[in-house]
Amino acid sequence: VTTHVPLGGGREFELVRRLLAVWGPQATGVGDDAATLDVPPNTQLVVSTDTSVEDVHFRRTWLTPEEIGWRATAAALSDLAAMGATPLGLVWAAVIPARWADSLDEMAIGVGAAARFAGCAIVGGDLSKGESLTLTVTVFGTAERPLRRGGAQPGDAVWVTGTLGAPARALAAWEHGGRPTDKDRSRFARPMPRVAQGLAAARAGATAAIDVSDGLVQDVGHIAAASGVRVVLQLDQLPLVLGADPLPAAASGEEYELVLTAPPSVDLAAALPSGVPVTRIGHVEVGGGVVTRLGGHVVEVVPGHDHFSRL
Amino acid sequence: VTTHVPLGGGREFELVRRLLAVWGPQATGVGDDAATLDVPPNTQLVVSTDTSVEDVHFRRTWLTPEEIGWRATAAALSDLAAMGATPLGLVWAAVIPARWADSLDEMAIGVGAAARFAGCAIVGGDLSKGESLTLTVTVFGTAERPLRRGGAQPGDAVWVTGTLGAPARALAAWEHGGRPTDKDRSRFARPMPRVAQGLAAARAGATAAIDVSDGLVQDVGHIAAASGVRVVLQLDQLPLVLGADPLPAAASGEEYELVLTAPPSVDLAAALPSGVPVTRIGHVEVGGGVVTRLGGHVVEVVPGHDHFSRL
Numbered sequence: 213v214t215t216h217v218p219l220g221g222g223r224e225f226e227l228v229r230r231l232l233a234v235w236g237p238q239a240t241g242v243g244d245d246a247a248t249l250d251v252p253p254n255t256q257l258v259v260s261t262d263t264s265v266e267d268v269h270f271r272r273t274w275l276t277p278e279e280i281g282w283r284a285t286a287a288a289l290s291d292l293a294a295m296g297a298t299p300l301g302l303v304w305a306a307v308i309p310a311r312w313a314d315s316l317d318e319m320a321i322g323v324g325a326a327a328r329f330a331g332c333a334i335v336g337g338d339l340s341k342g343e344s345l346t347l348t349v350t351v352f353g354t355a356e357r358p359l360r361r362g363g364a365q366p367g368d369a370v371w372v373t374g375t376l377g378a379p380a381r382a383l384a385a386w387e388h389g390g391r392p393t394d395k396d397r398s399r400f401a402r403p404m405p406r407v408a409q410g411l412a413a414a415r416a417g418a419t420a421a422i423d424v425s426d427g428l429v430q431d432v433g434h435i436a437a438a439s440g441v442r443v444v445l446q447l448d449q450l451p452l453v454l455g456a457d458p459l460p461a462a463a464s465g466e467e468y469e470l471v472l473t474a475p476p477s478v479d480l481a482a483a484l485p486s487g488v489p490v491t492r493i494g495h496v497e498v499g500g501g502v503v504t505r506l507g508g509h510v511v512e513v514v515p516g517h518d519h520f521s522r523l
Numbered sequence: 524v525t526t527h528v529p530l531g532g533g534r535e536f537e538l539v540r541r542l543l544a545v546w547g548p549q550a551t552g553v554g555d556d557a558a559t560l561d562v563p564p565n566t567q568l569v570v571s572t573d574t575s576v577e578d579v580h581f582r583r584t585w586l587t588p589e590e591i592g593w594r595a596t597a598a599a600l601s602d603l604a605a606m607g608a609t610p611l612g613l614v615w616a617a618v619i620p621a622r623w624a625d626s627l628d629e630m631a632i633g634v635g636a637a638a639r640f641a642g643c644a645i646v647g648g649d650l651s652k653g654e655s656l657t658l659t660v661t662v663f664g665t666a667e668r669p670l671r672r673g674g675a676q677p678g679d680a681v682w683v684t685g686t687l688g689a690p691a692r693a694l695a696a697w698e699h700g701g702r703p704t705d706k707d708r709s710r711f712a713r714p715m716p717r718v719a720q721g722l723a724a725a726r727a728g729a730t731a732a733i734d735v736s737d738g739l740v741q742d743v744g745h746i747a748a749a750s751g752v753r754v755v756l757q758l759d760q761l762p763l764v765l766g767a768d769p770l771p772a773a774a775s776g777e778e779y780e781l782v783l784t785a786p787p788s789v790d791l792a793a794a795l796p797s798g799v800p801v802t803r804i805g806h807v808e809v810g811g812g813v814v815t816r817l818g819g820h821v822v823e824v825v826p827g828h829d830h831f832s833r834l
Contacts, residue, residue: 243749245605245733246571246662248669251562259646260557261614261661265653294556303572305616305659307579335570342576343655348616350572350661351557358559422556438554 224339227316231337234320238327239334240301247335249301255354260291266345274386277315279401280347281322287425288349289330289405290468294423295360296414297353299332299407304349307342319347330407357414364420364439364473370494371472371480373406376428377456380464399453403468409484410470416483418474424467429513432471433502439473442499447506447513451491458506462513535650538627542648545631549638550645551612558646560612566665571602577656585697588626590712591658592633598736599660600641600716601779605734606671607725608664610643610718615660618653630658641718668725672749675731675784681754681805682783682791684720687739688767691775710764714779720795721781727794729785735778740824743782744813750784753810758817758824762802769817773824 232239240247251257264284266272275283285302292299304323308316327334332351378399382392392400410421420439422431429445436443447458473496474480481490504513543550551558562568575595577583586594596613603610615634619627638645643662689710693703703711721732731750733742740756747754758769784807785791792801815824 244669244671244673245602246569246608246664246669248606248666249568249570251566251568253564255562257560257562257568257611257663258557259560259612259614259661259663261616261647261649261659263616263618263649263651263659265618265651268651268653291556295559297557300568301570303570303661305572305574305661307574307576307655307657336572338572338574338659340574340576340579342579342657344618344653344657346618346653346655346657348572348574348649348659348661350570350614350616350659352568352570352663353557355559358555358557360555362555 227339230317231320234317235324235334238324242336247301247303249335252354255356256358257352258292258295258297258355258358259352260288261348261350262288262291263346263348275401277318278322281319282326282402284347285323285326285349286403286405286468288351289326289332289407290423292351292353293405293407293410294421294470295355295358296410296421297355297358298411299330299351299353301333301335302327302349302351303335304337306337307340307344307346309341309343309345312345330405355414359410359414359418359421361420361422361435361438364435364441364496366441366496366498367476368419368473368496369476369492370443370445370496371474371490372451372469372493373409373488373490374469375451375453375489376467376469377461377464378453379466380460381456400466403466405468406470409488412484413472413480416480417478418472418480420473422471424469424471425465427463427465427515428471429462429502429504430515435473436500436502441496442501442503443494443496444503444505445494447504447511449491449493451489459511459513462504463515538650541628542631545628546635546645549635553647558612558614560646563665566667567669568663569603569606569608569666569669570663571599572659572661573599573602574657574659586712588629589633592630593637593713595658596634596637596660597714597716597779599662600637600643600718601734603662603664604716604718604721605732605781606666606669607721607732608666608669609722610641610662610664612644612646613638613660613662614646615648615658617648618651618655618657620652620654620656623656641716666725670721670725670729670732672731672733672746675746675750675752675807677752677807677809678787679730679784679807680787680803681756681807682785682801683762683780683804684717684799684801685780686762686764686800687778687780688772688775689764690777691771692767711777714777716779717781720799723795724783724791727791728789729783729791731784733782735780735782736776738774738776738826739782740773740813740815741826746784747811747813752807753812753814754805754807755814755816756805758815758822760802760804762800770822770824773815774826
């Protein structure tokens with residue numbers, strides 16, 4: 213049941229009314245000082261926040277406003293997916309420069325579409341003006357048994373969802389003044405939060421998970437560090453988009469695919485929903501760090517980008 | 524118990540480590556894809572998000588970095604206070620321009636101090652670089668019976684916490700090229716989220732609440748609209764900071780005091796914690812809108828500022 217509290221006057225409230233018209237019954241309970249939600253018993257609350265800034269995380273010429281909204285929302289939902297959580301709701305804080313004001317509805321359509329894909333309500337937000345378009349999406353979900361980074365055990369297999377390499381290729385094309393293929397561009401612009409996959413993996417007995425935001429090897433490094441184990445990745449086995457090379461694909465960020473570990477007895481390819489490939493790409497052993505092997509040799513993967521590297 | 528997951532490499536993680544050192548045991552469970560929290564049974568989750576942007580919500584010359592962190596956090600916690608909620612945790616998403624990088628620790632100290640004041644853990648965040656300093660604080664709490672805007676009933680009394688008028692005076696001084704008094708400046712720079720007051724009011728039987736962020740009259744208008752009632756405010760009875768006039772005080776934003784309605788049988792002045800004044804300033808009747816009276820006459824209060832008015 214959608215119960216909007218009547219809103220008072222003011223320019224911001226006109227904008228909020230417009231957004232509520234865009235979202236329809238997807239937006240629930242907006243209009244009080246805070247949103248209220250029911251949390252199912254015997255679950256833990258899972259919360260994550262993610263910011264997208266124009267000219268840091270994307271450029272205006274790369275994405276439509278709808279894609280900007282989708283991408284910011286999908287990136288936040290991807291963190292819930294990596295926890296094996298069921299999305300409950302999100303709040304959207306947007307800083308909207310005057311030059312973007314006419315695109316607000318389109319951005320909201322993208323936010324709504326990504327939220328709908330993940331079964332997530334929109335329960336509140338905050339609108340500010342400012343110089344740089346900045347979207348902060350905070351998502352909360354619930355999990356009976358959250359999937360953490362620290363649960364990987366020696367002997368576990370390592371799996372990854374989807375196919376890798378497209379976002380890095382799209383970014384490289386843009387950065388060299390070219391245009392990515394439609395397929396590569398679409399993988400960067402509309403990442404799919406793997407919510408159903410994360411939930412199924414948690415139920416099937418996965419031991420750890422992370423989403424690939426900075427690059428496969430770099431993100432797997434967090435599992436290795438948190439679990440106190442070594443992860444060995446066989447780059448020959450990486451599921452790649454057509455024509456991609458394994459080394460750049462292993463450093464490609466913005467993938468929002470899930471890396472999962474599970475005991476060798478658990479066949480995640482069979483346990484996860486069909487339609488998205490799930491590929492075994494390595495194993496966990498005693499030790500530390502990440503070892504990457506290709507063609508029988510140990511190779512080094514140059515880390516993907518770090519949004520904060522130039523601070 | 525504080526359980527930090529070991530973090531992997533990268534510049535952002537060095538900064539996160541620094542923040543964790545600043546916050547100590549106040550920061551819990553940071554380092555996974557998302558934070559996990561226990562929600563007490565028979566409570567509702569209450570969520571709100573609030574953004575502060577440099578040169579929109581404050582100027583660099585007005586506030587210290589610690590005050591910027593305090594203020595952004597207190598503004599978000601104030602929304603929980605207005606719901607009668609008990610804070611559970613917050614996530615902090617910060618866009619930090621290079622010129623602000625050296626002030627990150629000080630800002631974090633301010634975030635931590637405001638969170639500690641409200642008994643709120645820091646459970647996660649996101650750091651980005653960007654052109655404009657932008658702090659988005661998302662808070663979540665729990666309430667057995669959330670205080671909403673829509674519960675005011677004809678016959679209720681209207682109450683306000685604290686004293687009004689200082690932030691408007693501080694802003695006016697700055698905008699005319701002057702300097703506010705230390706007291707006025709401090710009320711703008713370090714607003715106190717009225718968490719204990721909101722919780723006590725909910726328990727005592729308050730029917731509706733809102734925090735004063737846009738100005739008393741404008742915010743009371745939201746209670747009137749949401750409750751389908753008229754609110755009559757006696758501006759002669761407003762609790763004012765020394766030397767303030769009631770008309771500008773009734774339009775002064777950024778106060779972060781609570782306006783509460785309660786049946787006439789409930790003495791909120793007695794029910795709320797001592798130390799902060801709680802003053803009866805009007806009543807609720809059948810009708811709509813807000814009527815402001817001063818010296819026996821109906822007067823008009825010019826609305827406070829609207830951050831979004833220039834979009």
